[in-house]
Amino acid sequence: MASHDHAHDDHAHGHDDHHHGPEKGIMRWIKTTNHKDLGTLYLIFSFTMFFIGGLMSLVIRAELWHPGLQFVDPEFFNQMTTLHALVMIFGGVMPGFTGLANWMVPMMVGASDMALPRVNNWGFWILPFAFTLLLSTLFMPGGGPAGGWTMYPPLVLQTGEGFPFLIFAIHLMGISSITGAINVVVTVLNLRAPGMTLLKMPLFCWTWLITAYLLIATMPVLAGAVTMLLTDKYFATSFFTASGGGDPVMFQHIFWFFGHPEVYILILPAFGVVSTIIPTFARKTLFGYDSMVYATASIAFLSFIVWAHHMFTVGMPLAGELFFMFSTMLIAVPTGVKVFNWIATMWRGSMTFETPMLFAIAFVFLFSIGGFSGLMLAIAPVDFQYHDTYFVVAHFHYVLVPGAVFSIIAAVYYWIPKWTGVMYNEFWGKVHFWLSAIFINVTFFPQHFSGLAGMQRRVPDYAVQFVDFNMISTIGAFVFFIAQFIFIFNMIACMARKGQKASDRVWEGAHGLEWTVPSPAPYHTFEDPPRIGDAELAAVHDSGAGYSDHKH
């Protein structure tokens, strides 16, 4: 099982003479076009937003500790649920994945940087402004948006003076993710090192490539939808105003035409991360590489034809309900292929359970629970009961927190030794994992029950029979939130270079170009296209030597 640690280190060292380092001081970060700097900025931004969004979720959970109103008034509660979602989705998860793409995609395909570095810089620096606009609405007359992150009219049109700020913030977030997506597509398609054909790319690049296409196709549609909201409110158009001939239901169609691909935008890069980590710690090649690629592409395609399952209750023709029900259920097939492949990769592998692997396994297990509750929601007749209840809340938090967020955490643990040259503290990593894994379930599992029993989402008050479930949920949320500081301090220690020196390969079973450069990765890597060794390529693809090597 000894891996190919020394295969290409010599060659990597050869090219890594530092031509010029980064600028000093704050201007380095403002002017940088370096993919590693921008990746770091994206990740720091993402975790800042996770913190802010997390605080908002604690306001929500504190209010729901008991029925009745105790800490905040209902209007503010609704602002919290709305902003929590917008901040977590557009500020936390999406920039988190873009940060990982910035760091890893060029290194994985053997490119010296992203293809459009200045666009990259612009894409990042839009974000702080976007979220300043969004969060500033909290201090405006009328408060922040409170109609839910889906911004359904006519309710959202009642937002106070913060309304245009909400719309322009969404526009800016959209521009930022589109620039990131264009960069990933161009980098992956144009800048791969010689010898790296598309079907030999690491799976993380594949899932991000497909995610990028989803972003390019759907973010402009969201931008269009919110622009229509803006003109409806201020310029007397009637896209969604019934009294002027519009139809508010049309907004839901347009929104979810974006919104459903969006949920795959939030999870496909996670699939890529997990498909990278599990083979490393199972010390086997990924089972069914090709089927993973095709499954990802199928999920992306299907995501465009299932949107109306979010709106079964608007009064659709039966044929429509059936179509959206069955097409939604069809997504379980490629997703099942993926889960099967992850498990088959672990099957009879020489597994070890370092922190990234623990998070990846928890991802497979808990994401599947979220997937199953998604299947339940896909059943149109029962969705009438589940719609807008805490069952939905439990479902999407299971796919987003132990799904997308766990994968970002796993990825950071997995690659931070490469980024900083220092191993994180494994003991505290494991403590962080167990606290997170336990308390995320304490938080969200009871919500399945309260939802099935009829507790509505987005309401600060609830019937007394739900008190126990809500108290459990609130305890879970607070402990989970506090546990994340273990992670933050662990990572800060790495960034301060405090800890054990990491080797270039870092993990015994790690393969791929990123592990052939020194740790920490030099400021400039692959200035000249690398020659890719068989070990790195074969280890990615299951038809290669990696597997037979193990089987011996």
Next chain:
Amino acid sequence: MNEPNAPSDQDSKRHGWRLLVVVVAMFGFGFALGPIYDALCKVTGINGKTSGMVADANALPVVDESRLVTVLFVTTVNGGKPWEFRPEQSQVQVHPGQLTTVNFHAKNTEDHDLIAQAVPNVAPWNAAKHLHKTECFCFSNQPFKAGETKEMPVRFMLDPALPADVDTVTLSYTFFDVTESAQPAVPPRKEPTQS
């Protein structure tokens, strides 16, 4: 994609611009979804909007006396306004093909003039395109003086082609305050009521 041997900066930029064209096209597509949606709903009636007037009152179809369909009326005032708005009968039984008139009573209980617009909707969705109106207060804006009361007729007919499984049709009206957006100078909008 070809083997990317030493691609130039130019290639990347060109590729970037091409993707930007896709972005712009998708932004346009978002707006195009509006007309597409309207057209689709017009053909199928799935959003419950009613079909147009019967143009020629003399060319009415034969009354199908073998069927009796219940038509229920629902009235709503949007946005918590205190106006009175109700049908004189909450339901009627009609034969398909038979012209029926129902009066609606509305009163502006506020102390200022206003302009209201009623928006009709029909359930179930597959009855929407078979409900024809020859006269309706929803065809145009309704100005109300402060405290004014109006009796407003709706003259409608169910098409004999109404699907056989439909035995109850609900016709709902929502009254919107359009005083700000529809000053009397503006001619009554056609789209809302006729589509």
